[in-house]
Amino acid sequence: MSTTLQAVQPRKISQNTKGGKYLTFSLAGEEYGVEILKVREIIGLMDITAVPQMPHYMKGVINLRGKVIPVVDLRLKFGMPAAEYTEQTCTIVVDVGNLMGIIVDTVQEVLDIDAAQIDPPPPLGVAVDTSFILGMGKVKEQVKILLDIDQVLTAEELAMLSEMEGQKDGD
Amino acid sequence: MTNQLRNQNYTVDQVRAALSQFSDHCAQRPDQNHLGLLAQMHSCCEILQAPPDDVAEPEARAALARLARAVGTFVEKVILDEAADIATGLALFPSALAAFGAILDQNQTTAADELEPKFRRCAGLDSAAPRKIAPAAPGMAPPPVAKPAPVAAQPKAEDDAYVSEPLILDMDEREHLTGFVDEAREHMDAIEAALLDVERDPTDLSKINELFRPIHTIKGIAGFLNLRDINRTAHEVETILDLARRAELNITPTTVDLFFAACDALKQQIASIAGYLGTPDGKPVPQPEITGLIGRLRLAAAGQLVESDGRQSAKGAASSDEPAAAPATPGAAPHPESAAQSESAKQSADASLRIDTAKLDQLIDWVGELVIAQTMVNLNQVVRTDEGLTRNVTHVAKIVREIQECAMSMRMVPIGPTFQKMKRLVRDVGRKAGKDVELRIDGEETELDKTVIQQISDPLVHMVRNSVDHGIEPPEDRRKVGKSEQGTVALDAYHQGDSIVIEIRDDGRGLNRAKLLAKGIERGLVSANDQLTDQQVYSLIMEAGFSTAEKITDISGRGVGMDVVRRNVEQLRGKIEIQSEEGKGTTFLIRLPLTLAIIDGMLVRVGSERLIIPTIMIERSLRPTPDQIHLVQRHGEMLMVRGELYPIVGLGPLFGYTDHVNPCESLVVICQCEGQKMGLVVDELIGQQQVVIKTLGERFKQIRGVSGAAILGDGRVGLILEPTGLLRLHNSHQAGAAKGGARSGGNDGVRLISSLAANEEQLSTVG
Numbered sequence: 001m002s003t004t005l006q007a008v009q010p011r012k013i014s015q016n017t018k019g020g021k022y023l024t025f026s027l028a029g030e031e032y033g034v035e036i037l038k039v040r041e042i043i044g045l046m047d048i049t050a051v052p053q054m055p056h057y058m059k060g061v062i063n064l065r066g067k068v069i070p071v072v073d074l075r076l077k078f079g080m081p082a083a084e085y086t087e088q089t090c091t092i093v094v095d096v097g098n099l100m101g102i103i104v105d106t107v108q109e110v111l112d113i114d115a116a117q118i119d120p121p122p123p124l125g126v127a128v129d130t131s132f133i134l135g136m137g138k139v140k141e142q143v144k145i146l147l148d149i150d151q152v153l154t155a156e157e158l159a160m161l162s163e164m165e166g167q168k169d170g171d
Numbered sequence: 172m173t174n175q176l177r178n179q180n181y182t183v184d185q186v187r188a189a190l191s192q193f194s195d196h197c198a199q200r201p202d203q204n205h206l207g208l209l210a211q212m213h214s215c216c217e218i219l220q221a222p223p224d225d226v227a228e229p230e231a232r233a234a235l236a237r238l239a240r241a242v243g244t245f246v247e248k249v250i251l252d253e254a255a256d257i258a259t260g261l262a263l264f265p266s267a268l269a270a271f272g273a274i275l276d277q278n279q280t281t282a283a284d285e286l287e288p289k290f291r292r293c294a295g296l297d298s299a300a301p302r303k304i305a306p307a308a309p310g311m312a313p314p315p316v317a318k319p320a321p322v323a324a325q326p327k328a329e330d331d332a333y334v335s336e337p338l339i340l341d342m343d344e345r346e347h348l349t350g351f352v353d354e355a356r357e358h359m360d361a362i363e364a365a366l367l368d369v370e371r372d373p374t375d376l377s378k379i380n381e382l383f384r385p386i387h388t389i390k391g392i393a394g395f396l397n398l399r400d401i402n403r404t405a406h407e408v409e410t411i412l413d414l415a416r417r418a419e420l421n422i423t424p425t426t427v428d429l430f431f432a433a434c435d436a437l438k439q440q441i442a443s444i445a446g447y448l449g450t451p452d453g454k455p456v457p458q459p460e461i462t463g464l465i466g467r468l469r470l471a472a473a474g475q476l477v478e479s480d481g482r483q484s485a486k487g488a489a490s491s492d493e494p495a496a497a498p499a500t501p502g503a504a505p506h507p508e509s510a511a512q513s514e515s516a517k518q519s520a521d522a523s524l525r526i527d528t529a530k531l532d533q534l535i536d537w538v539g540e541l542v543i544a545q546t547m548v549n550l551n552q553v554v555r556t557d558e559g560l561t562r563n564v565t566h567v568a569k570i571v572r573e574i575q576e577c578a579m580s581m582r583m584v585p586i587g588p589t590f591q592k593m594k595r596l597v598r599d600v601g602r603k604a605g606k607d608v609e610l611r612i613d614g615e616e617t618e619l620d621k622t623v624i625q626q627i628s629d630p631l632v633h634m635v636r637n638s639v640d641h642g643i644e645p646p647e648d649r650r651k652v653g654k655s656e657q658g659t660v661a662l663d664a665y666h667q668g669d670s671i672v673i674e675i676r677d678d679g680r681g682l683n684r685a686k687l688l689a690k691g692i693e694r695g696l697v698s699a700n701d702q703l704t705d706q707q708v709y710s711l712i713m714e715a716g717f718s719t720a721e722k723i724t725d726i727s728g729r730g731v732g733m734d735v736v737r738r739n740v741e742q743l744r745g746k747i748e749i750q751s752e753e754g755k756g757t758t759f760l761i762r763l764p765l766t767l768a769i770i771d772g773m774l775v776r777v778g779s780e781r782l783i784i785p786t787i788m789i790e791r792s793l794r795p796t797p798d799q800i801h802l803v804q805r806h807g808e809m810l811m812v813r814g815e816l817y818p819i820v821g822l823g824p825l826f827g828y829t830d831h832v833n834p835c836e837s838l839v840v841i842c843q844c845e846g847q848k849m850g851l852v853v854d855e856l857i858g859q860q861q862v863v864i865k866t867l868g869e870r871f872k873q874i875r876g877v878s879g880a881a882i883l884g885d886g887r888v889g890l891i892l893e894p895t896g897l898l899r900l901h902n903s904h905q906a907g908a909a910k911g912g913a914r915s916g917g918n919d920g921v922r923l924i925s926s927l928a929a930n931e932e933q934l935s936t937v938g
Contacts, residue, residue: 049888050780051867052826053874053900061867061880061888066540068865068880068888098868 019115022137024144025092025104028080032104033111033137033144040093042107045085062101064093071101072153096150111144113137118146181218183226189218190271197264202257209250210395216243219271227278234280234287235271241290242267248294250394250402260293333465335400337455340447344396351392352445355401358385359438360588366430367594373415373422383412389437400458401440407468408433414472426471431595433468436461528621531581538571538578539769539863539882545571546884579769582622586664586673587615589628593635597660600639607646607657608639614664619671623743623763627673630736634675634759635660637733642679642757652754654678666765670745670787673761682751687711709749713737741844741895744770744787772862772881772891775840776855778828783862783881783891784840784851792840792856800834807905810839810850817841817850820901822892825876829854844894851897860884864891875900 022033023042043064048071050060057076061068071091076082083105091101118135132152137144181189193215201208219239222232242264248254249261263286270282340348365382372378390405408430414420439459447456545568548554554564590612601608619627643649643658650656663674684705691697691711713733740747745763764770764787772783793812800819801809808819819839823829832852839850862881865888867874878893 047887049880049890050826050828051871051874051890052828052877054871061871063882063886063888066536066543066882068867068882070868070870098870100870 019113019118022111022113022144022146023092024108024111025090026106026108027074027078027104028083031108031142031144032074033113033146034092034094034149035134035146036110038094038096038149040095040099043091043093043101045089045091045103059103062091064099064101067099069093069099069101071103073103074152075103075105077152094149094153096153100153102149102153111137111139113139113144113146181221181223183223185218186222186226187275189215190268190275193219193271194268197268201264202261207395207397209246210391213243213246213250214391216240216246219243227274231274231278231280234283235274238267238270238274238283238287238290241287241294245290245294253295254293255295256293260290263289263293333403333462335403335458335461338398338400338444338458339453339455340444340451341397342451345448345451347396348444349448351396351398352441352448354392355389355437355441358389359434359441360592361385362434363431363595364591366427366434367598369422369430370424370427370598373427376416379412379416379422383409383416386412398440398444400461401437403465404433404436404440404461404468407465407472411468411472420472420474429464429467429471432464436464526581531578535578535582536863538575541571542575542863543882543884543886547886550884580618582620583618584621584624585616585618586624587612589624589631590615590662590664592628593631593662596632596635597639600636601643601658604640605645606639606643608643609657609659610635611659611661612663613661617664617666617671619664619763620765626739626743627761627763630739630761631662631673631675633732633736635662638675638677638679638757638759642677642681644680648680667762671763671765673763674758675761676756676758678756681753681755681757682709682712682749683753684708705751706749709751712749713747744785746787769861769863770891771859773840773859774857774883774889775822775838775851775853776857777822777826777853780826780828781857781883781887781889782822782853783889784842784894785891786859788842788844788894790841790843790848792838794837795834795839795850797835808834810834810841812841815848817848818898818901819850819852820897821852822897823852823854825897825901825904842894844898847895847898849894849898849901851892851894862889862891 021036023036023039024031024033026032046062048060048062051058051070054060057073059071059073061070073082085103088106089103090107091103092107093099093101117138119138120135121130121133122136123130132148134146134148137146193212196208196212196215199205199208201212216239220236220243222235224232226232227235245254245260249257254260266282267286267290270286273279273282362382362385365378365385368378369375369382386405386409390402390409393399393401393405411420411422411426411430415422436459443457443459548564549568554560594610594612597608597610638660639658643660644652644654646656649658659678661674661676663672663676665672665674687708688697688703688711691708691714692699694714696711696714697703697707713736737747740761740763743763745761748760748762749757750760751757770783771786773786773789775782775784795810795812799811801811801816803809808821810817810819819834821831821834824831832854834850834852837852837854838856839852840856841848841850843849862883864879864881867877867880871877876893876897876899877890878896879891880888881891883889
């Protein structure tokens with residue numbers, strides 16, 4: 001597990017805290033945003049094929065017009081309680097080197113957020129991991145948590161790796 | 172003796188174009204360092220040497236050819252740094268140009284006649300007869316210089332040894348160099364194949380010519396790109412070949428060995444250039460030492476190379492008789508055929524196209540999608556209600572199928588070249604082991620997926636080497652048991668059902684079942700009580716490290732790397748079967764799927780998920796009765812069918828899809844892979860279908876028991892199972908369950924994972 005710690009600790013100061021277009025969505029009442037450049041498309045919920053030996057937030061794989069891509073339930077990823085999937089539930093397909101789907105409660109809108117409107121993530125103590133956060137976008141008295149989606153999904157990969165190690169130890 | 176094969180007459184236009192090029196080159200004032208330029212000039216001279224009949228009066232034509240030859244020889248000598256007087260010769264170029272012009276325009280030969288001896292002198296050919304004689308045009312009077320004088324043709328081999336210079340590649344020419352490396356590799360394959368043919372029959376002129384062509388090409392391009400060592404090596408080989416095809420030198424086994432050595436040197440040189448191109452660092456490219464080789468080649472060209480052993484020189488003497496008779500046969504006899512061959516080869520080369528494999532894979536992917544989409548349309552209820560629509564849809568389906576077949580066939584390449592490479596291997600290994608082994612090749616035209624060919628090549632090398640080294644007995648042993656001294660290894664490839672079989676057969680000593688079994692028991696791989704079939708016993712040689720330790724004289728070495736071979740083959744979803752009869756020989760059968768892109772699978776349902784089991788691994792399926800199920804230590808379930816025990820793997824609990832199910836209430840599919848057998852518990856067999864394989868990607872690389880995914884008819888994704896991994900997962904799962912104490916439900920694996928995941932999340936939260 002020490003690998004995970006080391007891998008996550010050196011926090012990169014992201015250069016992406018500049019303004020631009022963000023796709024916003026909600027997750028358990030909180031508002032999030034991802035850079036629009038990372039978003040490939042938004043699709044409704046599709047049949048997901050569960051893949052064994054995966055962390056619980058890795059829901060499985062879907063068929064995106066012939067491509068098999070993994071989908072992550074962002075609620076579970078962030079340690080929020082699971083929710084029933086509804087008509088509103090969407091999968092946002094993002095490009096993080098390869099395509100991946102993230103399941104969110106609802107997709108809201110595309111917002112233009114100026115660099116001036118973005119604050120660095122506030123120190124929230126050890127209870128909240130802020131390495132996934134690009135910054136806090138302040139739009140009309142509301143706060144959108146702008147995600148570094150690469151970080152979210154790559155960290156997950158590291159987690160999986162260490163898990164496999166853990167599993168091997170159990171062998 | 173004229174050589175008509177090389178004698179290709181050019182058209183007037185070509186000659187004129189060559190002359191104008193030559194004039195351009197002269198204008199650039201070449202000196203001996205402009206190797207590229209000189210090489211181009213040499214090509215121009217080659218064209219001018221074979222002028223067409225209608226270019227000028229016959230006499231003028233002969234003069235033109237003579238001068239061109241002299242200039243060409245001089246240029247070649249300059250390139251090789253052997254010319255006697257470079258400066259004078261270079262200064263003569265403008266006059267040569269004028270002389271060529273005079274012949275072509277006014278049939279004036281005086282200037283040419285004057286110039287020719289000058290060039291010859293500059294080239295260092297003054298007194299001696301030329302080493303290299305260019306072809307004479309048909310119908311042309313034999314030029315005075317064309318009389319070869321082999322005795323005088325001794326090169327200055329002994330006096331100055333070749334010194335190789337550090338090779339520094341010009342990265343501006345990177346593109347050319349890469350092209351050269353690719354091309355040269357292909358040529359090297361052709362050269363080796365031709366060399367083996369020449370070895371078999373050193374008197375066959377057409378074979379020597381086949382060898383000559385690629386060597387000449389390599390030499391030419393190497394000269395152009397300033398790759399001096401390669402150029403020189405190829406040049407020396409070419410010199411010998413040229414002498415041989417003019418019947419001035421006999422190709423002996425020693426010469427052939429020398430050629431093989433030269434081939435190896437060339438290959439090394441090409442490889443080191445390729446390596447350098449991968450990581451250019453501006454330093455000189457490491458080159459193999461070729462001074463000795465060049466020296467020996469020169470000696471061979473001078474006919475002074477000593478035969479290495481008695482047997483060979485006897486052979487050499489025998490073959491030296493034949494060329495003497497060769498001139499008696501009409502020299503032109505073998506030519507039309509080989510000319511036709513090269514013509515057809517040329518045509519087929521023109522008709523093919525190199526395509527990036529990635530593009531092709533993409534096409535195949537899309538075609539796979541098309542097939543699935545087509546199936547979905549087909550299943551749509553609306554289609555069935557409308558007759559016209561049904562007809563159209565059927566029509567489209569037919570076209571889609573054709574496209575699919577066509578796309579698949581694009582990846583297919585014949586296995587012939589792979590087999591051909593083994594010839595060299597058999598020859599070398601046989602020699603080293605002191606065995607006379609013949610390689611027989613069949614089914615060269617059988618086509619396999621390109622990826623399969625690439626991946627099967629190494630295992631094949633291994634197996635062929637094993638067959639020669641360990642399968643075939645030494646000649647004296649063979650004589651003792653009444654076999655012919657020459658051993659045979661046969662390679663064959665053919666279709667059988669929907670798989671391709673590659674067969675490696677030897678007529679050697681065969682496998683010794685008793686010894687194998689003893690060894691297997693000693694190593695604890697099998698127990699003495701096991702009732703093993705021959706197949707199972709033979710498969711022991713494919714166990715890792717099986718024969719590396721103790722000495723079993725009979726089969727020593729067999730098995731080294733055979734486990735790697737098996738793994739490679741299984742990665743290709745293939746199987747190896749071994750048949751053997753003691754004293755008669757061994758046959759290895761590699762069974763491979765036709766393509767890697769599609770597999771035949773059995774679709775099964777587990778809980779709400781559908782999984783695909785590769786059909787090739789399925790032995791049978793059954794619904795067990797309670798008395799067939801045996802519990803081991805209250806944990807592991809075993810299934811006993813017809814006296815054989817199989818571990819039962821509950822797919823549902825293992826993958827976390829369902830709780831533990833009673834195998835008697837569901838179905839058990841018996842699979843085998845890598846010699847291990849197991850029973851997979853599934854809820855339902857849905858049916859057999861062909862699926863297009865998709866990789867799950869990097870993210871899921873570590874998953875055990877799943878080899879990929881496929882898109883099913885309804886558009887959902889189905890996972891393709893990989894039984895070996897499953898069994899391993901099952902075992903560790905069982906171990907985990909045993910360690911954890913009580914075994915409940917069967918969700919342990921999942922729980923283990925989620926707890927680890929939670930654990931990790933806590934950690935990352937802390938971080």
